[in-house]
Amino acid sequence: MTDISSFSLSGLRQALDGKQVSAVELAEAALNRAGQHASLNAFLHIDPELTLTQARAADERIARGDVHALTGIPIAHKDVFVTRQWRTTAGSLMLKDYVSPFDATVVTHLANAGAVNIGKLNCDEFAMGSGNENSAFGVCRNPWDPQAVPGGSSGGSAVAVAAGIVPISTGTDTGGSVRQPAALCGVSGIKPTYGTVSRFGMVAFGSSLDQAGPLARHAKDLVTVLDTISGFDPMDSTSLQDCLGTPNVAGRVQQAFDKASAGYREGGVRPLQGLRIGVPREYFGAGLNSEVAAAVEAALVELEKLGAVRVAISLPNTELAIPAYYVIAPAEASSNLSRYDGVRYGHRATAYRNIDEMISRSRAEGFGAEVQRRILIGSYVLSQGYYDAYYLQAQRIRRLIVDDFHQALSTQCDIIVGPVTPDVAKNIGDNNEDPTADWLADIYTLGVSLAGLPAMSVPCGFGRNGTRPVGLHIIGNYFDEGRLLAVADCFQQHTDWHTRTPDIQS
């Protein structure tokens, strides 16, 4: 019963409510499994006492019937969500021993629901990276193949779910950091519409792009978690009060999902009857690995079988998303990361002659290579004389990309489907001599982030002789998370990719 890897949330819920298992037992099982798979390096901080205290409180809630869908369910948080009880490092030496005096809003919502935190998850330093190789605390390994990266930056979040340590986890997505590791680890993950989930308490990377999102094995489980963490937050000025007429409160995603699912159930054997799926020509170009292409194509055929209609569309500015993103995100990051100066908290150099040297040495020692690279790029593109040519130009491209998606989603199709990544997970250490090579692999995820649209990844096959997972990218219009999740859930009712589990060697 405590082997949660084969259970969905609803299964766990029934077991908890039926007293077949306790929250403490589930928490202990998750902690044990985390320990068994320590070599994956998914967790940065585990504190069993804290976890068990939460689990006991959840059991008490269950005993008195005060139950939310997540009460007693083990969860783990990417280490960019600040927590009062667990350290928060953002994968950086800069924050090696940092303890926040407050919890992130996402963490608070989940704690209020009674979810039990198993610990903090490994990630690329300040969420910058797509292989989890930029963590100051060591690479995180893909449970399907320990030689492979898990993807990033929410690598630990994907690994912890794929390895069956926790049924659900939180991640953050700035340019694909939820969708890409979900794809490479064979789990489901969603990045909701920008502004629907509070950024308060998320260590900032690119503020206009950062958005929290959950990962889970089952798309249906994402509904519960996303619904719980969504909602207007007065502490975040970019958080939305209203989603095109629907208040941004808990229940919005669940209701939209339920409504869409009910409609699909009426369709019988062709549940997705009439659903128009846009397939962008630009997502199937020369850079796409043939095994990934084949898996995505097979998924499209499956969706057509379920009644969906395939529509060829074009997103002409797809390639421009790469330079635009790698100007805007570093520009924002260069400013966001200025606060790490060793003056008030975080790493402080021990040897310095004056305040300027204290700050520059603290930053040189505390930040890793990729973070420094992006700070330099960001500072450069914001400099006098370069601002117009880079930053403003990138903002103009961002506008074009928004228009591309708008054009497609308002006139041609209901959702857009394609690959999440051009290839399956690479080997740990590949591309290290050319750090920007990884940036090109973000081509399918960046545009969505720049546009602020919701998008998710669901498992749809394997490459490399069936050893490395492939993810299916499902992109929707603003606030259409409910429909995306319903389509993904429908797909998962007719496929079993998401139920496959890796045989972990450890």
Added chain:
Amino acid sequence: MKWEIVIGLETHTQLSTQSKIFSGSSTAFGAAPNTQANCVDLALPGSLPVMNRGAVDRAIRFGLAVGGTVSPRSIFARKNYFYPDLPKNYQITQFEIPVVVGGKIRFFVGDEEKTVNLTRAHLEEDAGKSLHDTFKGPQGEPATGIDLNRTGTPLLEIVTEPEMRSAAEAVEYAKTLHGLVVWLGICDGNMQEGSFRCDANVSVRPVGQKEFGTRTEIKNVNSFRFLERAILFEARRQIDVLEDGGTIIQETRLYDDVKDETRSMRTKEDAHDYRYFPDPDLPPLIISNEWIEQVRADMPELPVLRRERYETELGLPAYDAAQLTVTRGVSDFFEATMTRLPAEQAKLASNWIMGELAASLNREEREIADSPVTPEDLARLVQRVADGTLSNKAGREVFSAMWAGEHDRDVDAIIEARGLKQVSDAGAIGTLIDEVLAAHPAIVEEYRAGKQKAFNSLVGQVMKAGKGKVNPAQVNQMLKEKLG
């Protein structure tokens, strides 16, 4: 060569909100260091700014008061630079689109009326304080302390066009602006606590030259006296440099009030590239017409309106009307005084407020709100002067007695006790005149011979005989009649 000084001012006014511009911590002055800084002010990871609407209310108030345009959409930007008392290492400010554009301030320099056009007013956050001299490290060694209580205090930076031409003009502008922001209730105006700080951009050019000279910026002057001295020193310094054949370097300078001089802080060469860009944590500040109208409805009567009313309804000269409306306190005092007086006595009341009252307040460095002489007291005094009971001279004596609190400031009691009542009784004055005419036949002869001076001499004699208490106007009139 004749030189002309060109001055533009940038004034940082601390807005009088209870909490900070982007966080909920208190803005109260004087708390123990770092006790009024929360996670936003400390720039802890994951903290985010949230706009304080009260600060925007105050900016709108200011925009309406100076006749500027309140921007329907303005943008917060990040100004990036590293400094230990700036926790985020960027300041949130408004760069390309400020909350208020344009507007003007009118005031008098001597008896000449001036108008200074405002370029803009923008919202921003204050930095913390670095304590260099007063702070000691754990072992008592010299160290720099950082107090972040002030971090995030809302500021409205008010920028003028370079239109002022003398230190005196700059000071009068600053005093008028200070009066206005206090009047509006948007700033407490406390200059010692740094609530109102001026940066002066100063340049000089030969009279007649069109182009501006190279300017320097004098930072953070927090008294009107220092502002005047700093500008005078800086202009003199620039003129000396130019007359010696040198050139002015564009730089930031600091005024040292002990040595009465300005010193270079940093030159343009080491000026920062602030890498301004729109703050992605804050959506554009949208100000609707409804919001503006709400603020307008809550506004006190503006000084410009009162000034107009004093001129048209009370017939005051423009100068009096302007001076009485520089501060809310003076204007309110005048209004309270006038509730007890007819409009014809407005000029008299104005004279007493700008004369005897202002001088007494100045001498004791008191605010008008703390004046021991109340508007009721002053109105009674003005009445006694107007009805001829008191001469102006005697009036001043009564004022001093009231100021000192004699007889519970009862005007009539003071007049009685000091025997200051002016003789206006025609019979009594007639008797005095008769006596004087009888005693000075020679002067009377001179007058009859056509010497006008002799008349004045006779008036003087009558006044003397009346021990200064006779009404001079009445003496004049009756003397003329008696002499035929």
